[in-house]
Amino acid sequence: MNEASPQVNTKEIPAPKVSLIVPMYNCEDYVEPLLDNLCGQDFYDIEIICVDDGSKDGTLAALESYAKKDSRIRILHQKHKNAGAARNYGISEAKGEYLMFPDADDEYSHNYISRMYEAIDSNNADLAICQFTCIDYRSKTEKKYMAYDCLFSPKDKAIPPESIRDAIKVIENYPHNKIFRKEMVMSAGLHFSETDSLNDFFFSSAALLSANSVVIISDHLYNYRVYANPKSISSHRDKNLSDMLSVTRELFEWLRDKGLYERNRRAYLRKWNASFHSYAARCSREEFARDIVDELTKKEPWRNMSDRELRYYALIYTGVPRRFKKNINQSLLSGLEEANIKEVRRILSEEYGKNMGRDSYLTMRFAQIRQAGLVGTLEIIYRKLKNQRL
Numbered sequence: 001m002n003e004a005s006p007q008v009n010t011k012e013i014p015a016p017k018v019s020l021i022v023p024m025y026n027c028e029d030y031v032e033p034l035l036d037n038l039c040g041q042d043f044y045d046i047e048i049i050c051v052d053d054g055s056k057d058g059t060l061a062a063l064e065s066y067a068k069k070d071s072r073i074r075i076l077h078q079k080h081k082n083a084g085a086a087r088n089y090g091i092s093e094a095k096g097e098y099l100m101f102p103d104a105d106d107e108y109s110h111n112y113i114s115r116m117y118e119a120i121d122s123n124n125a126d127l128a129i130c131q132f133t134c135i136d137y138r139s140k141t142e143k144k145y146m147a148y149d150c151l152f153s154p155k156d157k158a159i160p161p162e163s164i165r166d167a168i169k170v171i172e173n174y175p176h177n178k179i180f181r182k183e184m185v186m187s188a189g190l191h192f193s194e195t196d197s198l199n200d201f202f203f204s205s206a207a208l209l210s211a212n213s214v215v216i217i218s219d220h221l222y223n224y225r226v227y228a229n230p231k232s233i234s235s236h237r238d239k240n241l242s243d244m245l246s247v248t249r250e251l252f253e254w255l256r257d258k259g260l261y262e263r264n265r266r267a268y269l270r271k272w273n274a275s276f277h278s279y280a281a282r283c284s285r286e287e288f289a290r291d292i293v294d295e296l297t298k299k300e301p302w303r304n305m306s307d308r309e310l311r312y313y314a315l316i317y318t319g320v321p322r323r324f325k326k327n328i329n330q331s332l333l334s335g336l337e338e339a340n341i342k343e344v345r346r347i348l349s350e351e352y353g354k355n356m357g358r359d360s361y362l363t364m365r366f367a368q369i370r371q372a373g374l375v376g377t378l379e380i381i382y383r384k385l386k387n388q389r390l
Contacts, residue, residue, distance in 0.1 A: 016072070017045040018117055018179070019096030022104055023086035024063070025053040030104045031062040038102065039070050043114035048073045049090045054080030084192035084199030087175075091185065099182050101175035101200075107223040116179040119215045123158040126184040126211035130221040132177045137226065144220055158213035173204040176222060180207055189254070193247045198275075201247040205271055206254055209264050245291055248272050252301060265301065 020038060024031070038048050050073060052060045060077065067073040078089055087101060098120060102108060112130075120128040134143050184190075188210040193199045208214065248271070255261040255268060295302070 015095040015097070016047040017096055017121075018043070018098045018100055018113055019047050019049060019090075019094035019182070020100045020102055020113070021049045021051065021087055021090030021094060022102055023051050023053055023083040023090070024055065024059050024104050025080065025083070025086075026055050026057045026059060027104045028055070028058040028062050031059060031066060034102070034104050035066050035070070035073065037108050038113075039072070040110065041108075041113045042111050043117060046072060046113060047094070047096060049076060049093060050074070051076045051078065051086035051090045053078060053083065053086045082194055082196055082199060084194045087192045087199070087203075088194075091182075091191070094182065097182060099180045099185060100178075102222075103176055106176060106225050109219075109221045112221045115217060115219055115221055119156050119217050120179050120181065123156075123213065123215050125158045125213040125215045126181045127207055127213075128179045128215040128217060129171065130177045130217040130219055132174075132222050132224050133220050134224045134226060156215060156217060158215050160213060171204075171208060173198070173201045174224065175200045175204055176224065178204065178207070184210060184212075193243075193250055195243040195246055197243045198247045201244075201275065202250045202254065205251050209255070209260065209267065242291055244275050245295055248275060249295075249299070256300070261301065268301070 022034070035048070035050075038046075048070075050063050050067075052063060052075065054077075060075075063073075063075050067075055074093070076086075076089055076093060078086060091099065098117065100113065100116065102112075116128055116130060119125070119130075131144065136142070180190075185207070188206065190203050190206050190210070192203045193201065251271070252261070252268060255264055261268070
């Protein structure tokens with residue numbers, strides 16, 4: 001009599017609801033506390049995809065050791081590229097209906113996943129955004145950030161895109177405080193930029209402009225720890241200033257190729273302006289100033305701007321306070337001559353000096369302007385206006 005063949009369980013393991021994708025590079029000290037946090041969440045139906053980005057320390061060994069404790073942990077490995085490439089690799093392997101992107105060196109509340117999942121799933125939304133707390137280890141300060149003003153948006157209710165599109169300037173690019181519907185990510189062709197910094201700019205911005213509905217969560221669900229890890233990108237961002245132009249151009253080209261630029265033109269320009277100011281504050285390289293001038297004078301979308309729009313944005317780039325813009329604008333309209341540059345500088349000097357009452361502030365302010373190449377940028381824009389060629 002033949003022995004009965006052993007039965008094979010062919011039932012497929014159901015896909016997890018949420019895939020958490022974590023890029024890891026030389027962060028062995030953070031592996032255990034991070035995985036303790038994520039594995040101990042009050043939402044169990046997850047997979048944790050840890051992408052080792054060619055670490056040279058004990059990160060990979062620490063991951064492999066911890067993975068033996070929890071079958072929900074998956075380890076991927078790649079040669080060292082950057083966090084953007086690691087996240088893209090994780091997306092390609094993710095099995096969940098939703099995607100989240102925690103960072104290795106941040107801290108998350110016990111209901112970080114459950115609150116995000118509940119908000120996006122119950123509203124059938126494409127994107128949900130929570131509030132977070134920024135802990136700056138350099139200045140020893142703690143500040144609660146509002147991803148979007150909840151006073152003007154319904155709590156945990158879906159907001160249509162036309163109501164939130166202009167908020168793109170104030171919604172941070174961080175993917176850590178967001179949960180994304182994977183179907184939306186794939187259909188919109190979203191990916192993380194493979195730059196050394198700002199690799200999340202395109203992904204988060206394009207997701208906001210692609211989403212059919214967005215949910216704002218009022219709870220502060222994680223601590224964003226700035227300068228806690230000296231090896232992190234945020235600790236060395238001033239070395240990668242040209243990345244700002246690279247990722248903003250990537251967003252513009254995506255909008256243009258999908259025929260979405262005209263509809264989102266205002267939102268794009270607001271985002272570009274916010275990023276410019278953030279990076280100009282760190283700038284100390286002439287190369288960055290030259291790149292800015294080249295971007296504003298030779299490339300889209302600036303080519304199709306009217307003279308009035310260029311004047312407006314030129315003023316924004318100088319960081320001129322709103323109460324001074326009327327006087328400066330009169331100078332701009334007086335003939336668009338090169339001499340106007342001196343007039344603008346004179347007005348800035350008089351107004352800052354008179355209103356601030358401190359020579360030290362004026363000196364600091366002009367040092368910032370020179371470092372950021374803002375005056376040079378303004379001169380180029382004026383020359384373009386003067387010659388009437390865009």
